[in-house]
Amino acid sequence: MSENTPSAMEHGLQSCHGCGLLSRPAPGAHEGRCPRCDEKLEFRKAASLERTMAYLIAAAVCYVPANLLPVMTTNTAGGSESDTIMQGVVLLWSPTGWPLSLIVLFASIMIPSAKIVALLYLVFTVKRGSIQNNAQRVRLYRMVEIVGRWSMVDVFVDTFTVSLIQLQPLMSVEPGPGLLFFAAVVVLTMLAVESFDPRLIWDAAAAKETKHEVQHA
């Protein structure tokens, strides 16, 4: 895909993140701004890999308490009960409720972890300068970007439940500390996706190509 197509950077041009306008970089050591939409202009996202890595590590750290701590405490007349996400999945699992259980399992446990793993893979391959499966890696990045926000569903459901179910003497629901960490995981992975610059994927390929050409020449 990118092997034979020139990139803007190769031609000393910057493309705007916001409106896609191509522009020449600002003269001198100044930071460039898009003349059309005033978006910050860079050849590549600054310190993309480093930021992504930082966010990923933070997300991975938060992922542990998010799954170990209870996300929701249900107080009923029969006593209170704290459930972690996994306990919720187990609780929902029944002959009729299994689709719901699966949704929670996917949205809350598999997607965040998959996101972290996928992004780690992308960061490592880019860092190594891999040129294989470029197209797949870009597709993977898109998927991660699209699917990532759905993890927030769990947080929304939780906050809704907490605010709606307040039948004080009979039943009340309180958020657990796990919820905070879970939200942090979702936000941090979204930030990681945001800070990762997919153009780096084919930059490496282009670099290798030029190297190859140079060697050939």
Add this chain to the structure above:
Amino acid sequence: MPDTEKFSNVPEAKAVPKKRTRLSLVWVIPIVAAVAGVWIAVTKILEKGPEITINFSTGDGLDANKTKIIYDGLTIGTLSAIRLAPDHQHVIATAKMMPKTKDFLVKDLKFWVVKPRITGLNITGLGTLISGYYIGVQLGQSKEGERSFTALESPPVGGDVPGRFFQLRTTELGSLGEGTPIFFRQIQAGQVVSYELDKAGKNLNVKIFIQSPYDQFITPDTRFWQASGVDLTLTAAGLHVQTESVMSILAGGIAFETPVTDSPQPPAPADTAFTLFDDRTAAFRPPPRDPHDYLLVFKQSVRGLNVGAPVEIGGIQIGEVTGIQAQFDAKTAEFSVPVTISVDPARYGVKFLNLPKDDEQPGDGHKRVMDILVARGLRAGLKTGNLISGSLFVAVSFHPEAPPVTLDWSQEPVQLPTQSGQLEGVEESVASLLKNLDQTVSNLNLTVSSARGTLTNADRLMTSTDKLMGNANNLIAPDSVLNAELNNMLQQGGDAAQALRVLLDYLERHPEALIRGKTGEAKP
């Protein structure tokens, strides 16, 4: 940059002074996350309380991760796992205690399952119907730490309430049960904790708890009795109803009282055993002092004599009947009824004066007294105590005219001579009754003859009365002179009344007639 000229029409970016980029700043985020994570982990580990195991006889109502251990309304732990013991006879529950409960966990800490319990008097743990069972805790006094406990079957009684435990011995449980109230002067002073059959299976040991300050009223002399239900007594003075409280009528109870003595006794030590009497009367029946058993052989019917019937001398009870058997002597072909009595005058408050001392062996003096009494004609007999029920009692009386008897002290129990006095007396009475009857009959004859004279007189009286009546009849007859005269008189009376009415009428219309007299034109 080779293509700058080519894209010269491309607008140039605005120049903004470059800020110093501190990319490393982004690493603060994972550091913060890690610190938060570590902090949570550390607090979790620090918060992790001790883990204990509790042995239950049944896992009924217990739920892992749900059943709480609650002390004074606060959760101090939660059951984390429940499994069957290796012997399959009971259930071992693992409980995670809250942090800082380490000093709770001592050797005599008590656990029990709080569930709805409905006894006759108490309904407890109703809340658990909704909330599910929980585990109650009673703190221990011990200093020794412990991690494995055995749960009690029922909530402990007493606990933090000051008081003491005592034992009651009884042959029948009656309506007693755990939690049965114990009354002292109609105040609830304690309750039954538990009961168990003794090893021989003959008696029941009832463990009771008397709370302070009532426990100090229990001396070794205190009497306990079953206060279950109502005690009805019908005496010459009327009907007596005795009960402790409405509650005890419904659910049973125990009452205790300490007899008032001249020298107050110190409170009984804890776990003292007492006898539980059937009723108050039995409880306050004087205890045996110096009982002696005797055998009375009656040849007459003992119908109406019961075990427990009193033995009286001069109307004062000195003992009671303890046994009634029957025996048949094949040799003499005689049927007799041996009755054993227990005589204990001291028990019933008979005072002894100048009692001879035992010379050689104990009971010697008593024997001598008895010998003297029998020589003076002491005999036992049966007497009717109650005419309606026909109940008999043993009456000991003196019959100096009776043939002399000596007591055979080698027998056990000693046979006392009997006197079938009652029957002889009856015969005598019947004979005198018959004699009297004879007299009465002859008297009656006399009366009858005089009555005959009276009757002739009465006859005469009747004839004259008859005549009188005839005269009276003549007077009232319709055709008699008197009648006609009377009719006439009435007629004239009526006429007079008519004339008077006319006069009054006239006067009403012409009142002046009173002065002027009747005028001609005023004539109606």
